[in-house]
Amino acid sequence: MLRRLLLVEWSGLLAAIVLGSIALTFLAPNFLTEFNIYVMLRSFCVALLVGFAQMVTLGVGQMNISVGALGGLVAISLGGMLEVLGFPLVLAVPLAILIGALGGLINGVLTVRTGINGFIITLATASAFTGINLGITESIPFYNMPATLVAFGEQRFYAFPYLLIAPLIVAAVLGVFFARTVPGRQLLAFGGNPTAARLSGISSERVIVLAHVLSGTLAAIAAVLAVAQLGSAQPTIGTDWLLLSFAAPIIGGAALTGGYISVLGTMFAVVLIALIENGMVLAKVDPYWVQFLLGALILTAVWLNRWRAVRTGTD
């Protein structure tokens, strides 16, 4: 039983989460209070979608550097549509997600049409998306968000934030998409061996564009949740996403070269990162050492997972 559990790629992360939770329970008696669990669950809603947004491009061996910039653009677009144009929520949210998908489409099409690596393309489009964001807002947020959206970002059922519903649905859909559908398998097949995939009749162009569109869409959903969570459409939304977007899927077991991703692993990685960040505050760590400890703990978690993989021969 234990050996079978150890064979699963996320078992190291699960062990780290359990050990960390036990340690924090002793260290901070309030760790397991309903409100603190709610705070933690709420904090990983956006993070999870950001991790997924990068995970899908990693799956085809690409990178999306513009995840945060696109998220910021979608956030202020949503804010503008709601506050300035007076669009109803049911129209503004789908349009905002469409803007994200369109941003992803631009990334994908530019990548396949120019033949330039997606890393360079998205590096450039990130700057462009941020530029549009600043040009529109002049760094002043949109404040007047509809009460329904703000309430959705705050309300909870005991410790379960309503905000978590969206990432859980997305996780389930992504799990099925990559495990059971033809386009999902094609994405991973192309990421694992592009030449073999092409010889099997998989269109490389379609696969890359699809990955970027999915990535843009997921970044857009993350941005909508961030607006609901913060209660205002801040131009700074997305500025801190880049590191997290890589950390979560890679800690979760995704291959940087493409072809392998783990939805569950990414979820556990985000839980672990949220746990570490929460623990830093609870443990009253000296603010000047928080960044160091965060990095050290994430490295420990990665090492633990690596050790497990080597020991079980799943390396």
Place this chain on the structure above:
Amino acid sequence: MTNAFVRALACGTVLAGIAVAGAASASDNKIALIPGGPHPYFAPWEQAAADAAKDFGIATVDFKVPTDWKLALQTELLESLAAQGYNAFGIFPADPVGINSTVAELASAGIPSAALAGCTQDPSDVSFCLGTDVYNSAYLGTKALIEAMGGKGNIVHLAGLLVDPNTTLRVKAVETAVAETNGAVTLLQTVADTDAQEAADQKINALLGAQKDEIDGMIATGYIPSVVASKSLRTLGDKRIKFIGIDDDPIVLEAIKDGFVAGTMAQNPYGQGYIGAYVMDLMASGGCTVKDDAPWVKTPQTAKFIDSGTLVINQANLDTYKDDLKKITADIQGKFKDTYLNCQ
């Protein structure tokens, strides 16, 4: 930025103002006010620039924002504007030490600069620094918080960017105000690097989640944590925890109105931009230099500091604080020439 109509109207007003000023231009100077990067704190500088151009008959006063909070981008912008004929600058340094070489370069070309809202580190070629006395503001804010708490209890300090030298001053100011209570007030924790909205949301809510029953008061000395904490206290429905924020973001003001926030420390960004443009015009015209023996305030960063004014906004003065800040601005501007400058 509420709607396109208001924006168009505002632009029209500004343009009309500039046209009128242009007709009666007292100087041909081209002045630029340059923040460290995009931040809502500097939004009033745009209006301040337009008003200064109109009121003092300056040919051009522009508000130019670097695209990101990076020294290299600010430096490039300054050099590009100097090449375009701008002959005086009001700068919030993206890096208090790093900006000095560019300022020296400008000074050697006869282009004066002033540090606005944030100071450069001495030795520096900026003429002076006009900004909030961050130590005093944080000290007064903590005093106001302690008073709101009835003189005793546990407090938490929500600080901004750790790399900002002002954060160190603010931390010291809060510690000093707490120490003066002789143990009646305890500083439980300093939570820093909360200057990004999402990081602040995570950290502040984690803090409240774990320790809300132990915390009697909070003080924020950064714009973003101030906004986030105001919202978090409203979400929590907690009026027991007393909170003093900083700056007058609408979310903070609304929370003061509804009793979730005890007060906020107002700074004077409009006044900094307005007075800064006025003084830079006098200096760029070549007739004025700064006095060495003026009543400058000495700070750890600079020996030529002028406090642009600070006050506590609470329920009592929520509707009138802007008038108070205008009075402070008019007062500083009215006395500036005689007090701080030697003019021919």
